[in-house]
Amino acid sequence: MNAKTDADANADAAATAALLVDARNLLGEGATWCARSGRLYWTDIEGASLSRYDPRDGSHVTWEMPERLGCFALCEDEGTLLLGLASRLAFFDLATGDLETIVAIEPDLNTRVNDGRCDRQGRFVFGTKDEAALVQTIGGFYRLNRDLTLERLPLPAPAISNSIAFSPDGATMYYCDSPTRQIRACEYGADGTIANDRVFVALADETGVPDGSTVDADGGLWNAQWGGERVVRYDAGGRETARVKIPTAQPSCVTLGGALLDTLYVTSARADLTAEALARDVHAGGVYAAPAGRTGVAEPLFQGSRRRG
Template sequence: MVQLRPAQAALGQGARTQHERVCLEGAARPGPGRGGGAERGQAEAQPQPRARLSARGGLDQRAAGRVRGKLVLRRRRHAQPLRLPLSGGIRHQRRRLFPPAVRACVRRAAQGLARDHPRLRFRIGLRARHGGRNAQGLRQDRTDKIVFPLMDRVRVALDAKTRLGEGPVWCPRKQALYFVDILEPALKRFDPATGATKTWPVPDLIGSFALREGGGLMVALRRGFYTLDLKTGATAPVHLPEEPEDTRFNDGKCDRAGRFWAGTMHFQGMPREPKGALYRMDIDQRVTRMERGIRTANGLGWSPDDRLMYYTDTRTNRIDVYDFDIATGSIANRRPFVHVPQDSGFPDGLTVDSQGYVWSAKWDGARIVRYSPDGRIDRVVAMPVPRPTSLSFGGADLGTLYVTSARDGLDDAAIARHPLSGAVFALEPGVEGLPEPRFGG
């Protein structure tokens, strides 16, 4: 590997501290037509030399060839993390983080390569390290790598303008994405191939839903579980648990045995005490309360081997993990998986990909985060809206990640800065998801 480092002068006035450095890490490979056969043989026989980027943005001749790598702005371990602004979009954030001279270095290094060249792999981002534990003694991983997408570009799939978009679920049979607007309240379906949408109004706030094996949906409305007939739009109550009046059902999902899980939350201001709960509906439609003392029940998912269940309580800034028994549906040994710093947003919806990595949307964090199975941050993708809410893999090969968002709670000025708030976004992250199970009842 050849490390390409710009001179200190290339960093610009705003980045000249002993705690910062910018480097371009990658492998330099000889390109076609560069030198004769003897020269190429000599280059292959000798170790690659270290190359440097000059302050003027030039590339040392010793590093001539194709370059692939990533430009990363790093701070040393005890430096405070840089904070991304919530306004101005990705391009504005990139300009603030990377001075023009540094970007010029990258352009010169990549000169002559097509933007989509298979060996061009520039990912421009930020990595901030901050060690230590929080007040509760939980391990808190502050390694934060912000990826401004080049390969995995965030695009608008549907400018839905939802007040509180949530709960995306991909339907392979329809090749369509279902999601809800909690506050409209309505269920929606989006066909990416045609752009067509359809809406089913519901009589009360809708937190989540599950597609049913026999057709129709099982939905969690404000007071409990209902069926929804997609042909007629009619709803019918199935089970209404005794819940405090100031709570409502929120996020939910099916496990791979066909059970529907959904939780409740306090929804009138900040809860003084945790009143929420987590419920499990079996395929015979029997409902069991599985957990109490929850503030804001949110995203959940299961590991590919069905041995773990991940669960989010948003107001605690934590994603927890349980041991899970797929045969009985029991959960045990609840423990912290990730503690999310408050300046990174609140953990909201969640999904798990085929590699067992956990993706979490960050409300008021303008980002989605991919965590490794051991709870470390693998990737952070900046979003063009401050309130992404949930996410789900879809597409023919489950290679597209769909992300819902919200505009509820944003004032006119914030919506003017982020006009795409409430849209459904899509990106291709380079990994595949897992099929969303259907409710077996």
């Protein structure tokens, strides 16, 4: 009998995810584990809400948002989140629900904020998507710096930005324009410079498009593949090393969390599914979990501060 490869071992360890929260989100996204509090956050974009789940007692809290919430980041200030709302970035006070707008995003375009993550230097990197029925590449990728200045990154304009993640050392940025079915990578300097933009992975499966991603401590990229009922792990060279079945049609975003950062949490969506599909996919829009067989990296905190006075 042949010895198992590293990929085989990981596939066995995390072969199928189980339903964790029957959230019934229209468009669950933004899975983010807060290592500081031991809680899982995510957004229902089309439901215009933010959720927090504590796996220690099963408690689930939801905040209604004034507009759709595309993405968000944990902040150095523990009681604050940085929100990527559809039209703007804002600080959100978890205790009071107060919002403080930072900057409007693409006010002259029919776009909204979509995917986003902090880089290892504590700056928020995010992208937008076209809102038109015939989606075009009119969006952009941006970085909110620690001093709250906004800059557009020199990356190709996306139709639907996704898969933003950073290698453990912060030197590689991953991102995608989902309709291309390619995940890209580029060199990402500590000073924010970008170079050597290239294709990292081109999806070979007939189903599924790349959606949200996270990285593990070994440098592997975990990607939720919308329409493919799966999360796939790629090593730093772009080789598939593990595949987790998600028993719902539209997995959307992933994070590694839990006490040891070794649980894979996956959001999903029920938007755009027909009545017949929903009858078969009864937990669409739920949050799923599986042992990853790998250890994650604590989510970076946004280092910028709210304006006072």
